[in-house]
Amino acid sequence: MTASRPLVVQEVCLRDGLQIEPVFVPTAEKIRLGNAFGELGFARVEVSSFVSPRAVPALVDAAEVFAGLKRAAGTVYVALVPNLKGAERALAAGADELNLVMSAGETHNLANMRMTAEQSFAGFAQIATLNNGSKLLNGTVATAFGCPFEGVQAPAKVLDIVRRYLDLGCTGITLADTTGMANPRQVARLVEQALQLVDAAALTLHFHDTRGLGLANVVAAYDAGAQRFDASLGGLGGCPFAPGASGNICTEDLVAMCEEMVIPTGLDLLRLIELSKTLPALVGHETSGQVAKAGRVGDLHPAPPGLRAA
Template sequence: MTVTPADIMIQEVAPRDGLQIEAKWVETSEKIRLINSLSAIGFSRIEVSSFVSSAAVPSLRDAAEVFAGIERRPGTIYTALIPNRKGAELALAARADELNFVMSASETHNRANMNMTPGQSLASLAEIVKPAHAGALINATVATAFGCPFEGAQPFERVLDIVKRYLDLDVDGITLADTTGMANPNQVSQLVAEVLLLVPAGKLTLHFHNTRGLGLVNVLAAYDTGARRFDAALGGLGGCPFAPGATGNVCTEDLVNLCHEIGLRTGLDLQRLIDLSFGLPGLVGHEVPGQVAKAGRPLDLHPIPERLRHSG
């Protein structure tokens, strides 16, 4: 089979970031079925779950069982979010291909999310990288990179300093996360331009939320600046449990539709994504934010009304 090269890499995070905030328990078997369906569509990366305190994020307390049950597609990287050394050990035991370490640029949010100062988080990452590299890749995320709901805007210098510290620890990839959807396109273009001076485009991921309706605009701003890897969640699911007002991620099928409409290749089948998204309300117990699944693709035309067929 000939694989069409992608102009933009879309990485799926619904099984982790999408489900972590859901009040309704999603059965382990259903999580596995969702991940297997996403694998079959051909995502290069899928964030499967997180190894965090089950008291803090009870919706993902079955992370090990989910990793054990999924069918692993050759060419797909299966990622686990980790906050500390214990999480890394559990993720490695579950055979995660990549560990996604997270700390916040904001000290207040890092204390709320990780119960550590940023300095303590960096010290924890330093303990993780070398043993983890024996069996997995390490991605390091800067959460609240574009703003914190407690502290407001984060200075670019602080974000860049964290990125440099990550690189000094020999991580394999960097993610800039707009944890509560506070970013705007001008800010995105400026920060991404600075970070791309430090990180090759192939190793930089942008993670946007659509809290204030700017998710897709921010993706385009980052793409036009040179970024090529983006997280998204099927149906627009998601949100951070430790950030007031947080809502869903950029919607995968909406982003794929946008890319295809403007001529960017994603390597993903939009109709298959829409079909899979149709099942999400039954899975989580409520409607989901995604628009394309509701409206259909732009050229999914409707029958001409009968009264117009015979007029004139």
């Protein structure tokens, strides 16, 4: 089998993975993980979120984590920012890229950001002016495949947000399935439409495995032309509406799938699995990742001793 075109895995464990954890992971451990992600060669690492410490106490140390990181040459270190104040803090902390976020679902945007869509756009315009081209801007459309309050979102609405992000100077766009509502057919269609507005090199798909479709959605998006995917080590992360369900798609499970499908990722699966096995001690529970438990497909087992026909 010949190799397919590469798939770029972007690590979001430190932000999307940890933000929902009730335990505060020590800053030094976050830095250890962030350094490991850089050494492993991830193209992008989402380091933290500059939101209200009251809203997300797990990420209150965002600036300290940025300050403590050893930066790898090929890695873009990303900060999620919801508003101008967050952008100021992220720029001061030395983020390489600001990830702006708003939800396609207006109810979700109000619940999550306490802003209307127009308030979000107005804030992004202020951020773009503040940034003045100094750092990269990525625009994320949360709940792009469905809102837990409103249901499915019209593709035209999602694509309109994409256009407005591009007009503001965003060089990257993320379509996020924030609460795991996407299905492969829907994903293929929206990716095809989005790729008419933005190059594949600038488009990220961000899937959650809430209903078991995370990797099926990756395959559908990749086959439709997408190449960049967010994933979280161990599958850390989750959805506040689905206690006990899986969270973000799992980095090592995604990389394992790519290896089996001969899709290059440039990542070392064994080292990812080792790193993932350090997570349960940090968060106090098993993670949802499968390959760390099952082993790689190629990790064969010795035949049972004394094997013979009856």
